[in-house]
Amino acid sequence: MNGRKDNLANRRQAILQRLTEFSKPSWVWEDQMPASFDRIIQCAPDVFANNLNRLPHEFAHSLAGNKLFELSMLVDLAEKVATRANPHLPGGDVYFNKGLIEAGEKPLRPDMPRTAAVDLIRRIDSEEAWIILKHVEREAGYRDVLENCIRDILELSKSQLLRKIKWFEAILFITSPNRVTEYHLDREVSWILQLQGDKEIHVFDRADKDIVPDDELETYWTADNRAARYKPEYESRAFVYQMRPGSGVHIPINSPHWLRNKNNISVTLNVNFQFHDRYWANLYRANYYLRRAGIEPYPPGIHPVSDGFKSAAFTAMQRVKQAVKGRPHIPAEAREQNRRIAAMTGAL
Numbered sequence: 054m055n056g057r058k059d060n061l062a063n064r065r066q067a068i069l070q071r072l073t074e075f076s077k078p079s080w081v082w083e084d085q086m087p088a089s090f091d092r093i094i095q096c097a098p099d100v101f102a103n104n105l106n107r108l109p110h111e112f113a114h115s116l117a118g119n120k121l122f123e124l125s126m127l128v129d130l131a132e133k134v135a136t137r138a139n140p141h142l143p144g145g146d147v148y149f150n151k152g153l154i155e156a157g158e159k160p161l162r163p164d165m166p167r168t169a170a171v172d173l174i175r176r177i178d179s180e181e182a183w184i185i186l187k188h189v190e191r192e193a194g195y196r197d198v199l200e201n202c203i204r205d206i207l208e209l210s211k212s213q214l215l216r217k218i219k220w221f222e223a224i225l226f227i228t229s230p231n232r233v234t235e236y237h238l239d240r241e242v243s244w245i246l247q248l249q250g251d252k253e254i255h256v257f258d259r260a261d262k263d264i265v266p267d268d269e270l271e272t273y274w275t276a277d278n279r280a281a282r283y284k285p286e287y288e289s290r291a292f293v294y295q296m297r298p299g300s301g302v303h304i305p306i307n308s309p310h311w312l313r314n315k316n317n318i319s320v321t322l323n324v325n326f327q328f329h330d331r332y333w334a335n336l337y338r339a340n341y342y343l344r345r346a347g348i349e350p351y352p353p354g355i356h357p358v359s360d361g362f363k364s365a366a367f368t369a370m371q372r373v374k375q376a377v378k379g380r381p382h383i384p385a386e387a388r389e390q391n392r393r394i395a396a397m398t399g400a401l
């Protein structure tokens with residue numbers, strides 16, 4: 054146990070040391086940025102590539118002050134997203150909740166129509182609200198922002214990521230002063246860009262199994278979106294970042310986190326992607342059913358051959374179910390998005 058804690062402490066210390074080597078601001082590595090390339094996302098290439106989808110880290114971005122993210126524009130955007138004729142999610146692409154909570158508490162959604170988000174944004178200063186607008190890249194202007202961010206991410210990642218990715222998405226969070234966003238897990242690999250206001254984010258290392266036990270992840274992927282359970286006894290192990298306009302934080306998939314706004318309105322962009330299910334989700338789903346059958350499964354990543362077999366078997370079953378229901382396993386919209394991004398990036 055002590056060895057694992059030492060390892061975690063050493064990894065954190067190494068990252069901290071690497072980050073503090075930079076200057077103006079500390080997380081930007083200007084000398085290594087190509088002069089002909091106006092990146093939105095700016096980060097030391099080795100920090101970015103070495104920690105991609107492994108550990109959280111800070112970066113800088115150039116979107117603070119962009120008019121697309123002013124509150125008056127977000128009121129119009131919320132109206133469009135809330136009234137979409139063909140939302141991405143069956144229940145609509147807007148979600149909100151209200152009330153002051155702490156990290157381990159689950160907020161309640163008020164019994165109001167989704168279009169109420171428009172007025173909540175107008176009164177965001179006093180509503181104790183947390184509002185999320187999903188897939189904003191479907192709207193004019195915001196698609197360019199997402200795709201330029203993705204171009205930067207693929208360029209900085211130095212890896213053949215694109216073939217593993219099912220969806221790219223841009224999400225906006227509009228949050229009242231002093232609101233806490235509860236502890237949770239996400240399905241995406243995320244880069245969050247602070248656009249307005251100040252907030253603090255607490256991110257945990259998913260490799261720390263005291264904090265993220267495998268059975269909790271299996272339940273999350275298979276049966277319960279809210280399976281993540283906050284464990285205050287491990288709060289001291291969190292990576293804590295102070296976010297302000299122009300700063301960003303990378304959150305690897307399944308790395309739990311919670312946030313606390315300072316005493317001002319916060320607007321945050323989340324640029325993210327989801328892997329195809331066969332690369333991640335289906336491993337946890339297969340293990341969920343093995344565990345229920347009384348078998349203690351190997352966690353993903355320990356035995357690649359076993360992982361390959363489990364993923365292939367579960368993915369084959371999943372495709373049969375999708376075929377029976379007449380659903381494509383990759384939606385046409387996602388294929389089109391990938392084609393555009395591949396053309397833009399030269400299929401990095």
Ligand SMILES: [Fe+2]
Pocket residue numbers: 237238239310
């Ligand atoms: Fe999140």
